[in-house]
Amino acid sequence: MSADDNINHEARDGMLDELLPDHARDLLISRVIDGRASTSDWDRFRALAANEPEIWCELATTHQQHDSVRDELMNELSVADRVELPGGIIDEEGTRQRMSFVSKWGGWAIAATLIVVWSLGMPTTSHTTQPGFIAGIPGVGLKDAEPEQAFEQYLDAGQRSGQVVAEMPEQVVVETTPLPDGTIEVLYLRQVIERRVIDQAYRMMQDETGNTFPVPVRVERGTYGAF
Amino acid sequence: MTGTRAESILGNESGPRTPRRRKRRKLNEQRVNEGVVSAAMKGDRDALALLWDDSRRWIGAIVLAHKSREADLEDLLQQVAMQMCRKISTLDDPRAFRGWIRTIAINIARAEGRKRTRRKRSMLRLVGMEPARDHAREQADEMALASEESRRVYHAARSLPAGYREPVLLRCLQSMSYEQIGDAMGLPVTTIETRIARGRRMLREILAQQQKQEAKRRANTQGSAIGGAP
Numbered sequence: 508m509s510a511d512d513n514i515n516h517e518a519r520d521g522m523l524d525e526l527l528p529d530h531a532r533d534l535l536i537s538r539v540i541d542g543r544a545s546t547s548d549w550d551r552f553r554a555l556a557a558n559e560p561e562i563w564c565e566l567a568t569t570h571q572q573h574d575s576v577r578d579e580l581m582n583e584l585s586v587a588d589r590v591e592l593p594g595g596i597i598d599e600e601g602t603r604q605r606m607s608f609v610s611k612w613g614g615w616a617i618a619a620t621l622i623v624v625w626s627l628g629m630p631t632t633s634h635t636t637q638p639g640f641i642a643g644i645p646g647v648g649l650k651d652a653e654p655e656q657a658f659e660q661y662l663d664a665g666q667r668s669g670q671v672v673a674e675m676p677e678q679v680v681v682e683t684t685p686l687p688d689g690t691i692e693v694l695y696l697r698q699v700i701e702r703r704v705i706d707q708a709y710r711m712m713q714d715e716t717g718n719t720f721p722v723p724v725r726v727e728r729g730t731y732g733a734f
Numbered sequence: 735m736t737g738t739r740a741e742s743i744l745g746n747e748s749g750p751r752t753p754r755r756r757k758r759r760k761l762n763e764q765r766v767n768e769g770v771v772s773a774a775m776k777g778d779r780d781a782l783a784l785l786w787d788d789s790r791r792w793i794g795a796i797v798l799a800h801k802s803r804e805a806d807l808e809d810l811l812q813q814v815a816m817q818m819c820r821k822i823s824t825l826d827d828p829r830a831f832r833g834w835i836r837t838i839a840i841n842i843a844r845a846e847g848r849k850r851t852r853r854k855r856s857m858l859r860l861v862g863m864e865p866a867r868d869h870a871r872e873q874a875d876e877m878a879l880a881s882e883e884s885r886r887v888y889h890a891a892r893s894l895p896a897g898y899r900e901p902v903l904l905r906c907l908q909s910m911s912y913e914q915i916g917d918a919m920g921l922p923v924t925t926i927e928t929r930i931a932r933g934r935r936m937l938r939e940i941l942a943q944q945q946k947q948e949a950k951r952r953a954n955t956q957g958s959a960i961g962g963a964p
Contacts, residue, residue: 529935530928530931530932533931533932533934533935534927534928534931536931536934537927537930537931537934538927540934541905541912541930543912565938568938569934569935569937569938572887572891572934572937572938572941573906573934575883575884575887575888576887576888576891576902576903576906576937577906578884579884579885579887579888580795580798580888580903580906580907581906581907583794583798583807584791584794584795584798584807584907586794586807586808586811587790587791587793587794587807587808587811588790588791589808590790590808590811590812590815591815592782592783592786592815592818592819593812593815593816593819710809710812712812712813712816722812722816
């Protein structure tokens with residue numbers, strides 16, 4: 508019987524007496540598996556087994572199933588060790604600045620519930636405005652390209668280098684404005700998914716008042732897969 | 735069953751008991767735990783971290799017992815951790831901690847999990863990333879899992895009715911006694927014991943039923959193959 512067990516012995520025995528045979532049997536098996544069987548439980552179990560030897564089989568099967576569930580559960584719960592309490596170690600000025608950048612531009616991305624902030628810093632806008640560079644991909648000559656061509660070149664070059672995964676098929680309309688000449692001006696987002704290898708990721712959480720704050724994600728070496 | 739297997743199970747029987755010492759140790763543990771919860775309630779970060787370290791696995795088991803299949807356990811646990819940090823000071827009694835955090839875990843598992851994961855997945859699905867990633871992850875998971883049989887048993891346990899599933903899973907954590915499970919679920923120890931025992935019987939019956947169906951299906955397949963042979 509475990510040290511934490513607090514059930515009164517008489518009450519436990521009385522409980523068995525009051526139960527239907529099947530339930531008493533289940534309880535006995537359960538107590539044996541959990542190491543909670545008292546001497547009188549064992550006496551009952553042996554007496555029962557003398558008449559119905561198949562109870563040994565039930566005990567073995569149940570014990571084996573318990574072990575299987577335990578092993579799988581422990582395996583699945585291993586992710587719990589990666590979950591840290593928020594706050595404390597993430598209170599760095601740099602992180603805050605990066606997060607304010609994200610909060611300005613990351614409206615649509617927040618919908619994905621997970622924002623990755625790379626600890627090397629966000630890409631600066633100067634990169635994108637330099638001739639010959641698009642979103643940090645060097646070597647793409649765009650001086651004379653039309654915007655659409657330039658964009659296609661960026662996607663192609665990015666996909667070749669592995670930095671661009673794809674463009675999202677849906678474009679998000681931000682604003683529509685009727686113009687005096689009868690046409691309509693449409694402002695919309697074109698979303699491109701990029702891939703980057705980073706040192707540190709942060710999971711964005713929201714408190715009950717809606718404030719967003721970053722929580723570092725601990726990634727163990729050798730693990731693979733999306734967060 | 736072999737004699738060796740039976741003896742090994744019988745070996746669980748404990749030796750002479752000392753109820754007084756056991757009770758004293760239990761009281762000590764209770765005081766320590768309550769002390770940690772009290773300190774955490776007052777804003778002691780070390781106590782909070784200790785409490786989280788001590789609790790996250792069984793809280794994870796509760797989340798697993800109530801979350802949808804698609805929901806991500808890590809995401810949900812992160813939300814529970816955040817709620818615990820933010821609201822532990824509102825707890826009235828340190829002894830109520832387990833029940834309190836369980837309620838938070840269940841609410842988060844039920845309300846948040848499904849919609850968040852759906853959103854995340856749908857974003858990835860649009861660009862055709864999800865199948866490849868998931869496949870790779872599944873393969874890695876498969877390698878880590880002990881066996882197909884264990885998985886089958888575990889999935890069957892996850893399919894038990896919630897009232898039975900939760901105590902059966904919690905009992906698989908070595909650190910959770912019946913009393914602690916009862917404490918968390920707000921139920922008497924005798925009820926917990928009955929639920930675990932019945933839950934295990936249900937599991938046995940579900941798996942036996944599955945085996946029967948599988949055997950029947952195989953027999954049919956073989957029969958039709960023989961019948962269909964020229």
